[in-house]
Amino acid sequence: MRLLPAAGLGLATALVLLQLLQAIVPTAMAYAVGVLVSTLTAGQPPLGPVTLVVALLLAGQVGWLLLEAVQTYTARRVDGVIRARVRSVAAGLPGLDVLESAAFQDRAARAVDPGMGVARERSAGNAVTGQVTLVFRMVSAVAAATLLATFSPPLALALLVVSLGVRAVLRRQWMAIIDRLDADTAGQRYEYYVSTQAVMGAAKDVRLFGLSDFFGGRFRAAAVRTYGPVWRSLLGVLRRQWWIGAVVTLAAAAALGFPAAAVLRGDLEPGGLITVVLAGVGVLSISQMGMEAYDIEYGLRGLDAADELAAMSPRASRPAPAKAARHAPEVRFTDVVFTYPGGDRPILDGLTLTLRAGETVAVVGENGAGKTTLVKLLAGLYAPDSGTITVDGAGPRVRRPPVTVLFQDFVRYPASVRDNVTAAVPPPHDDAAVREALARAGASGLPEDLSASLWPEGTDGTDLSGGQWQRVALARALYAAGRGRRLLVLDEPTANLDVRAEAAFHEQVVAGARDTTTVLISHRLGTVRAAHRIILLRDGRVAEDGTHEELLAHGGDYARFFTTQAAAFHGGER
Template sequence: MTTRVTAERIRLLRLLPRAGGAAVGTLVGLQLARAMIPAAQALSVGYLVAVLGRGHLDRRALAAAGLVAGLFLADQFVWLLLNTVRPLVVKRIDGNLRAEVRTLAVNLPGLDQLESRGFQDRAARAVDGGMGVARDRSAGNAATGQLELVFRMVSAFAATVLLATFSVPLALALLLVSLAIRAVLRRQWMGIIDRLDADTTGQRKEYYVSEQAVFGAAKDVRLFGLSDWFLGRFRAMATRTYAPVYREMLAVLRRQWWTVLLTGGSALAALAVPAAAVLRGSLDRAELITFVLAGLGVMSISAMGREAYDIEYGLRGVEAADELAAEYRTTARPGIAPRSGPTVRSGSAGTPGGPGAAPPTIRFEEVVFAYPGSARPVLDGLTLTLRPGETVAVVGANGVGKSTFVKLLGGLYRPDSGRITVDGVDLGTLDLPAWRRRLAVLLQDFVHYPASLRDNVTFAAPELSGDDAVREALDRAGGTRMLADLPGGLDTLLWREGAEGTDLSGGQWQRVALARVLFAVAAGRQVLVLDEPTAHLDVRAEAEFHERVVSRVRNVSTLLISHRLSTVRPADRIVLLRNGRVAEDGSHDGLIAAGGEYARFFAVQAEAFRAGAR
């Protein structure tokens, strides 16, 4: 147990160099100065009392008074400097650790590991900025807290050495009792952290509800009067999460009666033993002051300062980060080289083919996939070939796996069985970042980035620059009029929070998202994926969609997913999914003539459109 605790504390101290040599060196110097000041104060106050006890004031009395005052001022000055330097060291260490966790998360090849409860809980503990009962799970605070504790120990040992010049038994007794009290208090209070860590998921839910109430669902809260509902949910979650913690705190307080008695007895001994020596005549009054202050300095180590909680809370975060690295670092590798299969040619799946490179042949071979935690497969034996330069539409009822198909194509998940090949090479063996640089994907739930219009378009292909290319993409997406109406043009900040930003309508955001993927195609992407690309467009814009967008891309394979069958009608092939596999495959006219499920879907939608027109 002692070996493990020592190793953990050394692990924290090894984090300090991440903050930089100058900052850490300054912090160490300040902590050392503050550790030596209490013993120096005890000696200086004793010397002042001795000088004043001679009955007359002279230069020595003034010098002694100045020394005492100077030490007290120095203590305050060092404390002020510590409050400046310590946060700097903390933020640098925390930033470094957060960057490591962020890099680890970004480099995970798929979403299955990222969405797992094990990863989520550990990541939450590793980067938790502090929320709840007297907790601050900061690695930086833990490292600087451990450094502070080291120098608190140094200060207590210095006071012990000073007190030992009067009485070795008293000095050792006070030190041992103080350390024992600290150990017991630490064990009792630190059990509260285990209670908090037992429900990391509940803490995330509590944060999510509070975030939604203030920002995410602000309009619904007002329109539907949901403030009481959110408040009730938040109270219920907070009670479930923190009630066990408060019960544990009360239990700890009830168990501490004997430590209070032991502390009182130690303080009495620190006062009484030197006082008895004065009464016997073996100790003068000046020495009494010095040794009493030294005794109190020894006992100060028994107090559980803020650093104790910083250490324990932060240590759990560091351990969580270590566990993440140990479990996921082997799989979180950017640029994974192919493990098997033929050598990938330039412009194929292993490298981001430039403009003009041929689109790949993509095959789904008996692919079976179920989301983690679900026993029912979304795709169940899917076999499908996407040929180079072809426009393929995927349709079907809700929940048949259309969007899942896109996620597997992007390597965000791996099939449970079967395989996906790109030009004959298993997708699971390829350099996934390079493969993704060949894709231009418009997801159904595309992101509204709180950035300029220019950035919202260019994020899909940062390597391509130039406002002309941005305007061209917006024009092809039908966004020219929108661009003209925005106050700042391409520099307009698209942000719905605050008065300085400009929010867009659903249809306008759809055009921005379309421009984003068209911009990526202009940068050389060879596979264009459009998942519900007309969901927010009006009837006229939807009717122009194929002519304006799909038909104008060249040397690109296009995968089009939509519930609106009028959008997919011009596609080279239409694939209907049912029960996780291909049920129908052919052209629009061929499927209509076959009179199957696609024909029935199209007839229903066409009738609804005609009825609406009347």
């Protein structure tokens, strides 16, 4: 209930008033219908009672229609607050180690659950509206019991106690199923991932290789594995419901039988019979488990998950935001050791390296040598197990370095050309600088209008080839470097380009980088010859360091790798 004000005072007030109307109308209707029947049996003009019944009927229907909309809007507003909280926590984490952990992923999935699954919505917003609904269902039951007590206080008290007792038992039985659903959050995420891949991620492969049955089978298997225990629990609960049905039947018989006997004795008129019976039905209605009970229970767990996420992100550990650099920074790695969470061996093991301000350094090595890991530590995405990393004297976990990184698996934003280039830096933006960055990246064949959408699924959207998307991503990195992010990292930036285009890229981009410390990672050694220095990593350390000519003269691994690649390339040319 403490989340209700998050929807806004006006919306919260409207929700409470509409729920109060829905709580009062049934009891008022029971009284009004009884008066109408008494008036008709007495032969009196029924205009007043008819007007009252019609007014209550209309009020109930209009209130119900408004309540549906207000409940939905309230729930979504509260959900927005929770999602914003989760976003803030995720964005404020100092690195990826916590973000990528199973504990964080499970809690994040619970906190922002969209409501997919078996009879559930874990949304905190639905829990808020469900709690308000339950409060006023209780108010309605008490109001009906009060009206029934005008006929028989013992009957009213007995029906209320039985109804609440049945509800408590039902809640205990059905809520145990929620534990089953929460037991396999990873399975629910996998089910969602498979369905998303089949529709978007692997759509071309599905058509080309006929993988519809493959994905359908995976989805069904995931659903059975995840929800099979839930379905078995549902059947078990249903088998234990027989005695509850018997108790409710006896209570309903009492609600009908005692007033009927009073009518036969002449102690109750027909109008009073209608009022008493409808009031009894109103009391018994609280015994039913509405969906609000599930909404509350699931939403509480989602809210608990959001609170746990906040506890996993202490504010004191968040690094200060990056500031635009006036000059190229110097980077130092000193005896850095790092092992990925859950790993059994260090990826970097005693790495010591200095990147001087303004120079271009190529980092090469075999797969698994630690090239991309070096970049992630430099950017502050992970913290080293031991050793230090500084950028102009400050650690990445203390102050974000002015870095822009282009990873091999770069992001294709469903946005305009301008937004795809300027996404890494805050506004204002300069279209002339955007076009210059695109030109330096060698991007061609793009829409002339920078506002043109690069979302292929949109009505007027345009898709690009792999090479064009890579050029746009390069332009994004270059634009950010020109706006003060003067530590430029290009991690396999030319993977989708041919050899000649790659060579042209390095001549155009790397050689043209002004007042920027540039780290270039590549497997194709022929394209890094223009770098000021070339670093070869082996076993998580710097094995060789020098210019292209110096490393060839040294005759080590770099020379062997370069000679092998050059021979393969020239052989292919012949």
